[in-house]
Each structure stands twice: as structure tokens, then as C-alpha cells.
Amino acid sequence: MTDARFEDGRDxxxxxxxxDGxxxxxxxxxxxxxxxxxxxxKWDRKTGRFALLLNRFRWEEGARRAASPERVQSLLSxxxxxxxxxxxxxxxxxGTVLSLLSISFEPTEAPAGHVLLTLAGDGAIRLTVEALEATLKDVTKPYVAPSGKAPDHPA
Structure with missing residues (x-):
């Protein structure tokens, strides 16, 4: 048995x-x-739902992303x-545009904790949650990245 690979997934x-973490x-x-x-x-205090409408880079495209980098609108909630x-x-x-770098979970009293969304430029969003329940769902068709390039993180 081998681990799943992006290349094996359907488009x-x-x-x-x-x-969980x-x-x-x-x-x-x-x-x-x-x-x-x-x-x-957006945060709906009454329902306890926090959501972001993202333009995410399609990292799952693997090697294909270099030839034609794509983004897709996704709902992260x-x-x-x-x-x-x-x-x-x-x-x-x-007009402020934010760039998401990472998402992490810091447990407090199980199953509660904090979700930390780290942003470029030293920004951050911290969510206090009763338990971790997150979803990521693409809501549009992919489109060619306006920059025509994949994000780069030089060492």
C-alpha cells in the first residue's frame, strides 16, 4: 500500500x-x-460561524501549475x-488585501482551542473555538492566476 498522491486525484x-490538528x-x-x-x-456571532471567501492558489495541481498557474475562489469556514x-x-x-500564510490549531481544554490564521505582513486572526470544525470548499471554476506566476518563497 502506498500513500495517496496529488497526481492520483481527479481534477x-x-x-x-x-x-483535528x-x-x-x-x-x-x-x-x-x-x-x-x-x-x-465574516463572523456570524449568533451561529458561531467565521468564514473567508478566498482566492486560493491551486497547489494541488502539482507540476502542471508551473505551465499555467491557477486560482479558484474557495470558502474557508x-x-x-x-x-x-x-x-x-x-x-x-x-481595499486591504490579505494573504494567508498558514492555519494552525492550539488546543486549550479539549476539545476547545484557538485557530490561528497567520497572514503576510505580521497580521493574524485568532478564533476561539469550542471544538475544531473547519471546511474548505471551492465555489467557482479555476481561473488563470492574474500574475501568471506561482507564489514563490525564496529561502
């Missing part, structure tokens, strides 16, 4: 959930370098959110 929209690492990898305007960040805190984000400027 279709992502629709994944995360219920290991699951969340997969969502983090798929959303690395996603960009979104600050206005596409978290349920059971009791508190949202931000740092380094100017939410008053509707």
Missing part, C-alpha cells in the same frame, strides 16, 4: 473538512498564499467560534 473542486494541516497547505479582501471576512480577534489588519480600509 475536481476541493471539498474537505478538518476536525492533522486535518487542519491539509487545509493549511491548500490555502497557503490565498488572498482575500478584508471585506470578505469555521464553526463553533465564540470569539474572533485580529492583529495587524486595517479593517476600516475596504
Amino acid at each position: 475536481g473542486p476541493v471539498n474537505l473538512g478538518a476536525l 492533522d486535518d487542519l494541516l491539509v487545509l493549511s497547505a491548500l490555502t497557503q498564499d490565498a488572498v482575500f479582501p478584508a471585506t470578505e471576512m 469555521f464553526d463553533l467560534v465564540s470569539q474572533v480577534a485580529t492583529n495587524g489588519i486595517d479593517r476600516k480600509d475596504p
